[in-house]
Amino acid sequence: MDNLPWGTDSELTNNQFYNRKEDLESIKSLLNTTSMGSPPTIIMPGIRGVGKTVLLKKIKKELESDYMVSYVDLTQSYSYQSGKLTEIGIMHQFYKSWMKSAKEKGFNTLINSIKKKFSTKKYKISQIIDIGGYPIPITESEEDYEKLLNFVLDFPQKIYNEYSNEIKGVIIIIDEFQAIKDLDKDLDGFLWFFRSIIQNQKNVAYVFSGSLNSKDIVFEKIASQMGAFGGRMLTIEINPFSKKTVYNYLNEKLPSLKLKKDGFERFYNCTNGIPHYVNTFANLLPKNKVLNNQDVKNEFKKIIPILADHLKYQWATLNLTEQKIIVSLVNKPLKRKEISESINIPSSSLSKSLNKLQNISVIKNDKGIYSISEPILKAWLKEEYGNRGTYPYRII
Numbered sequence: 001m002d003n004l005p006w007g008t009d010s011e012l013t014n015n016q017f018y019n020r021k022e023d024l025e026s027i028k029s030l031l032n033t034t035s036m037g038s039p040p041t042i043i044m045p046g047i048r049g050v051g052k053t054v055l056l057k058k059i060k061k062e063l064e065s066d067y068m069v070s071y072v073d074l075t076q077s078y079s080y081q082s083g084k085l086t087e088i089g090i091m092h093q094f095y096k097s098w099m100k101s102a103k104e105k106g107f108n109t110l111i112n113s114i115k116k117k118f119s120t121k122k123y124k125i126s127q128i129i130d131i132g133g134y135p136i137p138i139t140e141s142e143e144d145y146e147k148l149l150n151f152v153l154d155f156p157q158k159i160y161n162e163y164s165n166e167i168k169g170v171i172i173i174i175d176e177f178q179a180i181k182d183l184d185k186d187l188d189g190f191l192w193f194f195r196s197i198i199q200n201q202k203n204v205a206y207v208f209s210g211s212l213n214s215k216d217i218v219f220e221k222i223a224s225q226m227g228a229f230g231g232r233m234l235t236i237e238i239n240p241f242s243k244k245t246v247y248n249y250l251n252e253k254l255p256s257l258k259l260k261k262d263g264f265e266r267f268y269n270c271t272n273g274i275p276h277y278v279n280t281f282a283n284l285l286p287k288n289k290v291l292n293n294q295d296v297k298n299e300f301k302k303i304i305p306i307l308a309d310h311l312k313y314q315w316a317t318l319n320l321t322e323q324k325i326i327v328s329l330v331n332k333p334l335k336r337k338e339i340s341e342s343i344n345i346p347s348s349s350l351s352k353s354l355n356k357l358q359n360i361s362v363i364k365n366d367k368g369i370y371s372i373s374e375p376i377l378k379a380w381l382k383e384e385y386g387n388r389g390t391y392p393y394r395i396i
């Protein structure tokens with residue numbers, strides 16, 4: 001029986017991993033310049049489910065023998081999980097990840113010296129906490145805080161300096177970078193500080209990835225803040241699979257799925273070529289039975305609630321204004337003024353909600369025209385409306 005990976009798998013086997021040859025090669029060759037002392041900074045945006053995380057994990061696996069590679073998911077940070085990402089939360093998450101990779105590399109001398117450093121009284125900070133099994137000082141004053149930032153952000157270069165005969169450099173992958181927006185008004189300051197430290201690192205490369213559309217205001221801000229790297233800063237956007245790619249993919253990896261020409265067209269329209277949905281939908285479709293347009297359409301109707309599972313949680317966390325904005329866009333893209341008219345809320349009061357919805361990749365703004373960037377959310381809302389005659393607004 002043939003089967004594709006599920007949309008929730010974050011690590012694929014070489015056999016499961018499809019396509020992306022060019023992206024993979026170009027990212028790897030950019031990262032390999034780290035070994036010559038000119039590390040790149042890469043920004044890798046792409047919508048949710050497009051395959052950023054699996055690509056990053058593959059890159060990690062392939063470069064791990066030559067480099068120390070750290071993978072950090074900002075949404076795994078304790079502070080994010082408990083409501084809001086903070087700078088200290090980011091530092092702790094970074095630290096945990098550096099230590100984990102150092103351990104994987106067998107850099108025990110370094111790890112032991114860190115443990116020792118914080119257990120002696122030499123370090124003038126009163127308390128030490130445990131982060132993922134490693135000690136780190138608690139920060140109470142501004143001064144402590146800056147020390148912590150410096151210590152954590154400088155650490156990758158220090159690791160290289162100590163182990164330059166064993167590794168060609170350090171590669172830091174920061175996934176779900178859009179979460180950094182939680183810092184609100186502190187964002188600019190944080191990015192500035194981050195940049196000022198990492199731009200002096202000669203052997204550490206950074207890859208920032210996240211569910212952002214490259215046209216989003218948020219993305220531009222991050223890119224322009226980090227843009228001071230000049231020529232070393234590169235953007236590689238990860239796109240959904242093209243129609244041709246999906247066609248070849250299904251033929252090669254899931255031959256038991258028999259789609260007629262119009263059935264395939266429908267399949268592509270339903271999934272928009274987003275691998276997460278391609279895989280999940282294809283796995284759930286009946287096999288060894290020829291499916292036409294109408295069959296695929298019917299199956300899709302049945303499957304929407306499953307495909308939309310993760311989106312329902314997100315929908316429930318939105319406030320009424322945010323939900324209304326999305327609903328106003330279900331049938332067609334609108335300008336800000338049109339959204340305002342359609343939901344009867346002054347245009348000037350929409351900024352916060354519009355920003356939030358873009359940050360979580362639910363809507364996108366393309367030259368002033370807003371649209372839903374999450375095809376399954378749109379399909380689910382339509383379906384709910386069709387079934388109940390009303391949209392599933394949250395009861396407040």
Ligand SMILES: Nc1ncnc2c1ncn2[C@@H]1O[C@H](COP(=O)(O)OP(=O)(O)O)[C@@H](O)[C@H]1O
Pocket residue numbers: 005006007008009010012016017018019020046047048049050051052053054055211274275276277279
């Ligand atoms: N190159 C690929 N080949 C096959 N399936 C893929 C590929 N990239 C992504 N997928 C599928 O899409 C799902 C979502 O990928 P993921 O990397 O988590 O997306 P993102 O991080 O962009 O939100 C994966 O679990 C997998 O099922």
Ligand SMILES: [Mg+2]
Pocket residue numbers: 052053054175
């Ligand atoms: Mg991801």
